[in-house]
Amino acid sequence: MWFAVLAAVTLLLLAFRSRLDKAHVALLYLLVVLAGTLAGDRRLGLSLATVAFLFFNFFFLPPYQTFAIADPLDWLVLVTFLVVSTVAAQMLHRLRSEAEASKRRAAEVDRFATLGAETLSVARADDALAAIEEVIRSTLELGFCRIHTAPEPDQLVSWVAESGHAAIRQSDGTVRIGDSEEPDPAGLGEAYGIFLPLRVRDRTVGVLEIGQDRPLALSPAQWSFLSALRYYAALGVERARLSAEADRAEVLREADRLKDALMASVSHDLRTPLTTIKALAHDMAGLDDRAITIEEEADRLNRLVADLLDLSRLQGGALPMSIAVNAVDDLVGALVQRVSGAMEGHELRIELEEGGTLLAGRFDFVHALRILVNLVDNARKYSPAGAPVDLIARRRDGDLELAVADRGPGVPVAERERIFEPFYRPAGTPPDVGGTGLGLAIARMLAVAQGGGLAYRPREGGGSVLTLVLPAADLPTSLS
Amino acid sequence: MPQTLLVIDDEPQIRRVIRNAFTDNDARVLEAATGSEGIDLAASEHPDLIILDLGLPDVVGAEVCREIRKWSATPILVLSARHSDEEKVALLDAGADDYVTKPFSTSELQARARALLRRARPTPAAGKTRIEIGELVLDLDARGLTRAGSPVHLTPIEWDLIRVLMANAGRTLTHQHLFTQVWSGRKYGDAQQYLRVYVANLRRKIESDTLRPRYIRTEPGVGYRFATATEAAQGGGGSGVRD
Numbered sequence: 001m002w003f004a005v006l007a008a009v010t011l012l013l014l015a016f017r018s019r020l021d022k023a024h025v026a027l028l029y030l031l032v033v034l035a036g037t038l039a040g041d042r043r044l045g046l047s048l049a050t051v052a053f054l055f056f057n058f059f060f061l062p063p064y065q066t067f068a069i070a071d072p073l074d075w076l077v078l079v080t081f082l083v084v085s086t087v088a089a090q091m092l093h094r095l096r097s098e099a100e101a102s103k104r105r106a107a108e109v110d111r112f113a114t115l116g117a118e119t120l121s122v123a124r125a126d127d128a129l130a131a132i133e134e135v136i137r138s139t140l141e142l143g144f145c146r147i148h149t150a151p152e153p154d155q156l157v158s159w160v161a162e163s164g165h166a167a168i169r170q171s172d173g174t175v176r177i178g179d180s181e182e183p184d185p186a187g188l189g190e191a192y193g194i195f196l197p198l199r200v201r202d203r204t205v206g207v208l209e210i211g212q213d214r215p216l217a218l219s220p221a222q223w224s225f226l227s228a229l230r231y232y233a234a235l236g237v238e239r240a241r242l243s244a245e246a247d248r249a250e251v252l253r254e255a256d257r258l259k260d261a262l263m264a265s266v267s268h269d270l271r272t273p274l275t276t277i278k279a280l281a282h283d284m285a286g287l288d289d290r291a292i293t294i295e296e297e298a299d300r301l302n303r304l305v306a307d308l309l310d311l312s313r314l315q316g317g318a319l320p321m322s323i324a325v326n327a328v329d330d331l332v333g334a335l336v337q338r339v340s341g342a343m344e345g346h347e348l349r350i351e352l353e354e355g356g357t358l359l360a361g362r363f364d365f366v367h368a369l370r371i372l373v374n375l376v377d378n379a380r381k382y383s384p385a386g387a388p389v390d391l392i393a394r395r396r397d398g399d400l401e402l403a404v405a406d407r408g409p410g411v412p413v414a415e416r417e418r419i420f421e422p423f424y425r426p427a428g429t430p431p432d433v434g435g436t437g438l439g440l441a442i443a444r445m446l447a448v449a450q451g452g453g454l455a456y457r458p459r460e461g462g463g464s465v466l467t468l469v470l471p472a473a474d475l476p477t478s479l480s
Numbered sequence: 481m482p483q484t485l486l487v488i489d490d491e492p493q494i495r496r497v498i499r500n501a502f503t504d505n506d507a508r509v510l511e512a513a514t515g516s517e518g519i520d521l522a523a524s525e526h527p528d529l530i531i532l533d534l535g536l537p538d539v540v541g542a543e544v545c546r547e548i549r550k551w552s553a554t555p556i557l558v559l560s561a562r563h564s565d566e567e568k569v570a571l572l573d574a575g576a577d578d579y580v581t582k583p584f585s586t587s588e589l590q591a592r593a594r595a596l597l598r599r600a601r602p603t604p605a606a607g608k609t610r611i612e613i614g615e616l617v618l619d620l621d622a623r624g625l626t627r628a629g630s631p632v633h634l635t636p637i638e639w640d641l642i643r644v645l646m647a648n649a650g651r652t653l654t655h656q657h658l659f660t661q662v663w664s665g666r667k668y669g670d671a672q673q674y675l676r677v678y679v680a681n682l683r684r685k686i687e688s689d690t691l692r693p694r695y696i697r698t699e700p701g702v703g704y705r706f707a708t709a710t711e712a713a714q715g716g717g718g719s720g721v722r723d
Contacts, residue, residue, distance in 0.1 A: 268535060271561045272491050275583035279497040282585040295585070302583050320566070322701070325673035329680045332691050334698040350691050358680055360673075366565055366701035475677050 002036040002048055010055050017060065022074070025060045026081045030088065037089040038096065045089030053082045108225065111139055115232050124243075132236045136210065136229050140222050143212025147198070149205070149237050157207050160195045164204040169193035171215065191216045196226075198234035206237035256316055267309045274302050300436075307438040311422060314445040321364045321449060325473045328352060328359035328393050328400065335372045335391075339380075346380045346389050353394035360475040361400035363450045368470060371443040371454065375404035375466050378439060382408030382464070399452075400472040407463040416456050420444045443468075483597060484525060486510045488518030488544065489533035489559070498531060501586040502593070515539030522548050529597055531589075532576070533559045534567070542574040549575035555596035559584070565701030572654045572702065579652065579702075595650035595708045611646045614694065614712030616686060618646045625686075632685050637662060641678050642686070645696060645706040654703040679704060 009032055013025055029052040037045030057067055061074045069075055115135050129147050137145040148157050156175060160167050166183040168176045168191045176187035183194055193211030197204045208230055210216065218226065278298040284291035313319040332350055339348065352359060361368075372391075379389040383406045390405040411419055411426065418424050422441040440454075447454040452470040459465045483506075487498045490513050499509045510525055512518035515536045522530060530548065534541035545556055558571050558579040568579050577596050580589055611618040615628040625632045625642060634642065640662045645653065653661075659675055683690040694712055697705045 268561050271582045272494060272535075275561075276493040276497055278583040279501070279586045279589075282587065283500065298583060322565070325676065327676040327680050329683070329690060330676060330698050333683075333693050334700050336692050337697065340692070352691075358677065360676070364701075369700050473673075475673055 002032070002040065002044060003051065005036075006032050006048060006051060006055070010059060014059055017064075020060075022060065022077050025056060026077065029056060029081065030085050033085045033089055034092055037092045042089065042093040045093060046086060049082065049085035049089055052085065053078065056081060104221075111135060112228065112232070115229070126240060128236050129233075129240055132229070132233050136208075136226070136233070139229075140210070140218065140226060142210050142216070144210070146209045147233055147237060148207040148209060149240060152207075156195055157209065160197050160207045161204055164197045164199060166197060167195040169195070169211070188218070189215065196230055198230060198237055200234045200238045205234055205241065208233050259312055260316060260318065263309050263312045267305055270305050271302065274298050274305075278302075304436045304438075307436045307442055310442055311438055311445075314442065314449065319367075319446075319449065321367065323362055323364055323450060325360055325362055325475065326365045326368070327475065328361065328402070331365065331368055331372070331402075332391065332393065334365075334369050335376065338369070338373050339376050342377070343380060343389075345386055346383055348376060349388050349390045351390065351392045353392070355395070358475050359393055359395055359400065360473045361470040362473040363400075363452065363470045367446045367450060368468070371446055371468055372402060372404070374439040374443045375468065378466070379404050379406035379408070379464070382406055384408070395472050398472055400470045401467055402470070403465050403467040405459050405463060405465040407459070407461075410458050410462060410464050411456060419456060420454070440466075483529070484508045484510065484527040485593070486512065486518065486521055486525065486527035486530045488512045488515065488521075488530065488536070490514065490535065490537050491533070494533065494559070497586065498589070501590055505590070515541075515544045518544060519547050522552060522554065526552075527554060529593055530554055530556045531559065531593070532556055533561075534571070535561055542570050545571060545574040545576045555599070557589075557592055557596055568702050569654050569656070572652055573656065577651045578705075591711075595711070598708060598710075599648075599650045611649070613646060613649055613707065613709050616646070616695065616712075618643065627686055634682075634685070637678055638682050638685070642682060645704065649706040650708040650711075652699050652703055652705040656703075658703060 006029075009028055013020060013028065033045055033048045033052055036048040054067075057069065057078055058065065061078065062070050069078070115132060129149070133145045133147055136142070148154075148161070151161075152158055156167055156169065159177065163177075164181065166178040166181060168178075168183050168187040170176065170187060170190045171192050172190075176184050178184045181197055181199065183191070183196070188194075192213070192215060193209060194216060196208045196210075198206040198208055210226075278295050281291045281294035281298060285295065310319060329352075332352070336348065336350070376389055376391065383389060387407045390403075392401075392403045392405070394401050394403075415424075415426065419426070420440050423437040424441070425437055444454040447468055447470070450470060452468065454466065454468050457465050457467070485498075485502055485507050487495050487509060489495050489498070489511075492513075495511045495513075499511070502509050510521055510527060512521050515538050518530070518532070521527070532541060532544055536544070541558065545558075548554065548556065555577040556575065558568070558576045559582060560568060560571075560579050561582040571579065578592055580592055609620040611620075617626045619625075620643070623639065625634060625639075641658070644658060644661045655675055662678075663674070679696060680690070683693055683696055686695055687693050695707050697707060699705050
């Protein structure tokens, strides 16, 4: 088309050849070359310049209709025209391609900005991922783009997620797996699908899959765009994960609050009827033996309510502790006071290894007492009839040790940690030994919450020893 | 002379349980369903003992104690449904004399109430100088303590401590209360551990088995309570299940 324009211009110039100066011809031809360069590309510009050069020589430099040149000065005009038109075409082309490149970059920046905004501002993280998929698909003009975050039935996706290496699926169904984040360049020519790991801080958080029904021929510019987008996709996946986690945490907190409120009200609302039942049963005990069972069961329900409440508070870290220096004397005295009515024929033997000073520790008196009552209660339950339960208190360096020992069946090796799990019941025990199944679990949590511990060991000669360890303290001997 | 009891409790079932527990003993039982009603009745009827439930709908339990304590020395026995020792301590410091934790047995409640009533009954000799509990005789004039007739040697602080404890036999005294009574002017805080030491020393002097105390009972997380003459006669330990 531009050659037609050139021919038309030449014909026009020929019509007025007698009245024209060489400069008019040169300028008009230059105009056509530049216009051609601007509309087409560099090759068109350079071809136009060459043809214009030949036409100039052939039609407008005497002698006409030959390529010979009479006046040597015309050579100068001709060569100058060629150089000027070539250089001008080159420069114009470069200017134009630079303008295009910057326009492309502006568009890219624009897309990234959109992408960034969408990754961060979309209310639901999952929608952000969908937005990123769409941007990648439309920008690279792909058949489809998918971001996989959860485990997939597709084995290739799971392989990429696990290994953190890229993979390519080719048209004939074969798969090329890579040994790095980047796909094997040798397989790209026939790639119908590409699987790229999405990584954040050395961790694969998801897999980006792109593909279509014909080979994916991606230019280097598209590749670099894709690797930048990968980063956004990885951030998007990470954000989706974090936001899901935050949602879950919020739900859990809400559930916790609800549970606490429920437990508190259950505790209060259950104890009032229990008080009535227990008190009335107690009054009737003289008239009817069955009332004794009613009272015992009311006590058991009350223990269960208290245990459940404490377990819930301990697990939520909300059980108040009042840690103070306390004498073991006092603690053991309170223990005896509490259990003496319920030893059922077992003697509680107490041994304090005092070594001249009063044994003392830094602990919460009520919680420590609760643990010991529980341990002694357990020891009694599993003791053979009439066998004594031993309590030995001693100081060992910075620790205060309170060991409760029985002559019961002991605990098999495999179950020695399980006894501290909530609702654990030893195999083969009768369904009711009167407990709630929470005692040891609560006891250990209470011990740990006071900076101590609770451990099991078998007793020499048969039986169990449960040792409560609490931080020891030194009591002043006098205060004037 | 029949005694008058005032029960302040919003639960009619609990009021009935308490009424049953005491009408057998020839006592008159007044009932109030709210804190303010209870305060009014306490003012107009001058009961001998007030049994106060903490879970009242209108007023906080400690407030009821404080209000009544402004003009009356009537013993107050608190019913607590909660697990919180801090709350019990706060109530005792607000003027309550003792507490029973729900669920309680009627015999436990009766024992606690009797102990408070006996303590509150005016003694024939107004200037009472001798307190006898079990084998112990405390003579305030002579500043001496005898156990089964033989004198017990006491340091000045041990003397102050047992004097406060025996004069308040049957009452649960909080650690803080005891400390300020005995070490008046000293700051309570870490010093509460001294109380543990003196109680331990005192027990060694008056108890035959310090681990099964007959006289100085430990109220876990709250304080100490000196046994009444009746309790001391029953021997040590086994004072029933208490939280």
